[in-house]
Amino acid sequence: xxxxxxxxxxxxxxxxxxxxxxxxxxxxxxxxxxxxxxxxxxxxxxxxxxxxxxxxxxxxxxxxxxxxxxxxxxxxxxxxxxxxxxxxxxxxxxxxxxxxxxxxxxxxxxxxxxxxxxxxxxxxxxxxxxxxxxxxxxxxxxxxxxxxxxxxxxxxxxxxxxxxxxxxxxxxxxxxxxxxxxxxxxxxxxxxxxxxxxxxxxxxxxxxxxxxxxxxxxxxxxxxxxxxxxxxxxxxxxxxxxxxxxxxxxxxxxxxxxxxxxxxxxxxxxxxxxxxxxxxxxxxxxxxxxxxxxxxxxxxxxxxxxxxxxxxxxxxxxxxxxxxxxxxxxxxxxxxxxxxxxxxxxxxxxxxxxxxxxxxxxxxxxxxxxxxxxxxxxxxxxxxxxxxxxxxxxxxxxxxxxxxxxxxxxxxxxxxxxxxxxxxxxxxxx
Amino acid sequence: xxxxxxxxxxxxxxxxxxxxxxxxxxxxxxxxxxxxxxxxxxxxxxxxxxxxxxxxxxxxxxxxxxxxxxxxxxxxxxxxxxxxxxxxxxxxxxxxxxxxxxxxxxxxxxxxxxxxxxxxxxxxxxxxxxxxxxxxxxxxxxxxxxxxxxxxxxxxxxxxxxxxxxxxxxxxxxxxxxxxxxxxxxxxxxxxxxxxxxxxxxxxxxxxxxxxxxxxxxxxxxxxxxxxxxxxxxxxxxxxxxxxxxxxxxxx
Numbered sequence: 310x311x312x313x314x315x316x317x318x319x320x321x322x323x324x325x326x327x328x329x330x331x332x333x334x335x336x337x338x339x340x341x342x343x344x345x346x347x348x349x350x351x352x353x354x355x356x357x358x359x360x361x362x363x364x365x366x367x368x369x370x371x372x373x374x375x376x377x378x379x380x381x382x383x384x385x386x387x388x389x390x391x392x393x394x395x396x397x398x399x400x401x402x403x404x405x406x407x408x409x410x411x412x413x414x415x416x417x418x419x420x421x422x423x424x425x426x427x428x429x430x431x432x433x434x435x436x437x438x439x440x441x442x443x444x445x446x447x448x449x450x451x452x453x454x455x456x457x458x459x460x461x462x463x464x465x466x467x468x469x470x471x472x473x474x475x476x477x478x479x480x481x482x483x484x485x486x487x488x489x490x491x492x493x494x495x496x497x498x499x500x501x502x503x504x505x506x507x508x509x510x511x512x513x514x515x516x517x518x519x520x521x522x523x524x525x526x527x528x529x530x531x532x533x534x535x536x537x538x539x540x541x542x543x544x545x546x547x548x549x550x551x552x553x554x555x556x557x558x559x560x561x562x563x564x565x566x567x568x569x570x571x572x573x574x575x576x577x578x579x580x581x582x583x584x585x586x587x588x589x590x591x592x593x594x595x596x597x598x599x600x601x602x603x604x605x606x607x608x609x610x611x612x613x614x615x616x617x618x619x620x621x622x623x624x625x626x627x628x629x630x631x632x633x634x635x636x637x638x639x640x641x642x643x644x645x646x647x648x649x650x651x652x653x654x655x656x657x658x659x660x661x662x663x664x665x666x667x668x669x670x671x672x673x674x675x676x677x678x679x680x681x682x683x684x685x686x687x688x689x690x691x692x693x694x695x696x697x698x699x700x701x702x703x704x705x706x707x708x709x710x711x712x713x714x715x716x717x718x719x720x721x722x723x724x725x726x727x728x729x730x731x732x733x734x735x736x737x738x739x
Numbered sequence: 740x741x742x743x744x745x746x747x748x749x750x751x752x753x754x755x756x757x758x759x760x761x762x763x764x765x766x767x768x769x770x771x772x773x774x775x776x777x778x779x780x781x782x783x784x785x786x787x788x789x790x791x792x793x794x795x796x797x798x799x800x801x802x803x804x805x806x807x808x809x810x811x812x813x814x815x816x817x818x819x820x821x822x823x824x825x826x827x828x829x830x831x832x833x834x835x836x837x838x839x840x841x842x843x844x845x846x847x848x849x850x851x852x853x854x855x856x857x858x859x860x861x862x863x864x865x866x867x868x869x870x871x872x873x874x875x876x877x878x879x880x881x882x883x884x885x886x887x888x889x890x891x892x893x894x895x896x897x898x899x900x901x902x903x904x905x906x907x908x909x910x911x912x913x914x915x916x917x918x919x920x921x922x923x924x925x926x927x928x929x930x931x932x933x934x935x936x937x938x939x940x941x942x943x944x945x946x947x948x949x950x951x952x953x954x955x956x957x958x959x960x961x962x963x964x965x966x967x968x969x970x971x972x973x974x975x976x977x978x979x980x981x982x983x984x985x986x987x988x989x990x991x
Contacts, residue, residue, distance in 0.1 A: 679830075680793070681830055682830045682832055684791075684792050684793065684814060685826065685829070685830045685832070686832075686840070687791070687813070687814040687815045687818070688790050688791070688792075688814050688815075688817075688818055688823075688824050688826075689818055689840065689843075689844035689847075689900065689904070690815050690818035690819045690843075690844045690847035690848050690851070690904070691815060691840075691843055691844065691847055692815055692847070693813075693815070695843070699835055699843075700832070700835070702834070703832060703833060703834025703835045703883075704834065705834075706833075706834035707833070707834060
């Protein structure tokens with residue numbers, strides 16, 4: 310990181326610090342974050358795990374969030390409910406605008422839970438530098454505390470709305486989830502833009518899944534065309550517990566997800582099903598690490614990415630099996646599809662095993678549509694456009710099919726159909 | 740009877756390598772022709788060139804279909820005009836539903852013929868009837884195209900597509916390969932059911948055993964990219980008895 314950037318972060322923090330709420334992040338923790346950041350620097354594209362990310366927006370962003378700036382510096386545009394995605398049946402919604410809870414746009418009250426201690430100290434958990442930036446500037450947090458209760462899982466949607474242009478103020482969505490032993494949570498986390506399509510969003514998510522609990526987490530990034538999105542997610546999964554994430558990258562000019570799940574309890578499981586559909590000059594980059602730290606743990610990573618136009622799509626999927634994790638069962642299936650002569654795909658499976666008695670399989674492919682499959686469709690009378698759309702759709706189909714919330718799935722299908730130019734009746738394609 | 744397909748001195752290369760060295764063949768409406776020949780003689784190339792597969796260079800000759808140039812037309816145009824290729828190795832297409840492809844293909848052909856699209860209900864009725872005929876389980880309807888199908892199931896699926904599309908010219912590329920005798924009978928029965936005065940069939944095969952079930956009007960032997968010998972079905976029986984070598988020697 311350039312010294313200039315570090316200096317600017319420190320200065321902006323110093324100017325805003327007395328307005329940044331301690332109930333969100335304690336002052337001590339904020340200061341530590343700034344100090345660590347200044348020492349370590351933010352990632353740059355010369356770092357191995359960041360070479361596909363587009364971090365240019367950092368040069369222009371104003372780091373302090375809108376709510377702590379003088380009103381005249383970044384006047385806020387009111388957000389109307391009509392501009393937001395339709396609610397999902399059966400889910401209560403908490404809406405955060407530029408990172409701050411908006412009760413008038415929510416169907417559920419906020420949770421006033423105390424700041425949770427992070428599952429792991431930043432720095433112990435892979436690459437958490439952007440999470441440190443969130444620690445420093447976060448002005449609110451969505452805190453979910455899910456207790457084991459009835460037979461039904463809790464169903465919550467947290468909608469993060471980015472409103473302000475990044476050059477005026479950054480947005481720091483912060484999501485902190487603790488799911489008690491035996492509890493179940495279905496969580497939808499969506500990120501959308503209103504007013505400006507050039508937001509700078511830096512999200513930090515902490516998820517703690519206690520023993521026997523089950524979490525299914527749907528994450529949909531649909532920011533505006535010039536937005537930058539960076540997020541850091543850390544999850545810890547206890548004994549016999551499971552964490553499953555469906556990650557969908559559709560929007561933003563540049564989106565980067567850093568994902569680290571630690572299987573801490575025996576017989577725990579983690580699954581990541583990710584899809585990205587990038588076009589024009591978009592970059593969708595994800596770096597996922599699943600760490601098997603206990604015996605008989607199960608993990609799965611499935612990625613399907615399409616890059617059209619001059620887009621870049623990257624997925625770096627790593628699985629680490631620690632010495633104390635015999636009986637690990639891990640599967641990776643990473644596939645990228647090049648749908649434009651100037652597009653770029655990079656999928657990289659990595660496996661690091663420190664014990665015996667493991668079952669690990671991985672497959673990674675990146676390429677264009679298979680000519681022999683295209684010819685087969687043409688030989689049946691389909692026109693080339695339809696044939697290509699059909700094959701692109703089919704390429705994503707198995708990941709989309711696993712999104713088992715009908716309203717959400719339909720909204721993702723509609724957005725995807727627009728992205729890959731599918732004009733045909735989608736129901737028939739499935 | 741008029742010529743449906745007229746191949747005249749067709750020469751085709753793959754890269755720099757000549758594969759077809761002057762094939763001349765006329766298939767009239769209603770006829771069944773078998774193209775036989777040793778491995779590497781150019782049989783499959785001929786089938787694919789007729790269907791419009793990219794990757795071949797035409798170096799000489801011409802092909803007309805119903806009196807019009809065929810080779811300048813795109814693969815999908817040929818299919819809509821009534822040319823059907825049954826693949827030796829049908830591809831698997833995960834994520835694309837079998838019945839969706841059937842319907843899309845069916846409606847593409849109908850649209851070309853100026854007929855209205857058929858609605859889903861009516862179409863399913865048609866597919867069910869043809870599947871029964873091909874002794875395919877209805878579960879194939881909901882599955883992805885050829886995904887996880889056995890070799891025999893894939894070939895049956897090809898014939899099912901052909902029965903639904905009702906082409907004018909069916910080119911069947913080694914449809915018999917990899918089939919056990921029961922599957923071969925079902926596939927042959929499917930092909931025979933399409934035999935009609937207004938339809939022609941080109942069977943590409945290495946072995947004569949399929950011709951026990953589908954009796955051709957003509958048999959041609961392709962050697963080194965040229966038709967070395969033509970005859971009636973007794974030629975196929977000779978080939979089975981004597982192998983291909985004597986034809987090559989006679990031709991040379």
